[in-house]
Amino acid sequence: MNIVVTSLKGGVGKSTTSIYLAGAAVERGYEPVTLVDADPQASSAEWLELWPLPGITVVESPSERTATRSIERAEGLVVVDTPPGNERVTQSAVALADAVVIPTRAGGVEYSRVSATIELIPKRTSYGVVICAARLGTNDLEVAIAWWKEQKVEVWGVIPERVSIAAGPEARLSREGLENYDVVLGRALRGWR
Numbered sequence: 001m002n003i004v005v006t007s008l009k010g011g012v013g014k015s016t017t018s019i020y021l022a023g024a025a026v027e028r029g030y031e032p033v034t035l036v037d038a039d040p041q042a043s044s045a046e047w048l049e050l051w052p053l054p055g056i057t058v059v060e061s062p063s064e065r066t067a068t069r070s071i072e073r074a075e076g077l078v079v080v081d082t083p084p085g086n087e088r089v090t091q092s093a094v095a096l097a098d099a100v101v102i103p104t105r106a107g108g109v110e111y112s113r114v115s116a117t118i119e120l121i122p123k124r125t126s127y128g129v130v131i132c133a134a135r136l137g138t139n140d141l142e143v144a145i146a147w148w149k150e151q152k153v154e155v156w157g158v159i160p161e162r163v164s165i166a167a168g169p170e171a172r173l174s175r176e177g178l179e180n181y182d183v184v185l186g187r188a189l190r191g192w193r
């Protein structure tokens, strides 16, 4: 099972989402869980180097070729973190995906970048957006959810804006983050097996 976390847009929450999905998978008892970090920035690999999570193996694969090979070789549940703005890596990764998770933000129209990402996903592969760092109860969030609904794009989760969830090698995974991302994981796994 390959879950690819991707968006052509940068800084939306791809690495944070990848790490929490891998963490949520371990909590659900999946074994082994492999995190393929296809981003040369290696932010998720760096995070897990400083706060290793039992049950997650990190494979750094900073090119299209190495990422493809790592995804094909990895066993068990695989989560793939991808670099921003790299259409080739994104396309190769989503071609191997069973489910694609697209992190986004509420506020500001970013549909064009997301739809460019969606266009790279093979027809039968399921996908959904996750609204990251959301300010709960705001009009922006309501508008964003309504917008995706209107576009017939599934919203697989809304992750609240929290300092404790923020990506970074300083941080362990937060309980609230794991609970919110477990919902996303459930949507991504739906229909598998």
Ligand SMILES: Nc1ncnc2c1ncn2[C@@H]1O[C@H](COP(=O)(O)OP(=O)(O)OP(=O)(O)O)[C@@H](O)[C@H]1O
Pocket (backbone or CB within 6 Å): 009, 010, 011, 012, 013, 014, 015, 016, 017, 039, 041, 043, 082, 083, 084, 103, 132, 133, 134, 159, 160, 161, 162, 163, 165, 166, 167, 168
């Ligand atoms: N739920 C959240 N609450 C607060 N901050 C968040 C949340 N999710 C992500 N962030 C912050 O948003 C920023 C971007 O997140 P992240 O690094 O995961 O994005 P990215 O899409 O992987 O970025 P890049 O395109 O550079 O790889 C980080 O500073 C991260 O800590």
Ligand SMILES: [Mg+2]
Pocket (backbone or CB within 6 Å): 014, 015, 016, 039, 043, 044, 082
């Ligand atoms: Mg990243």
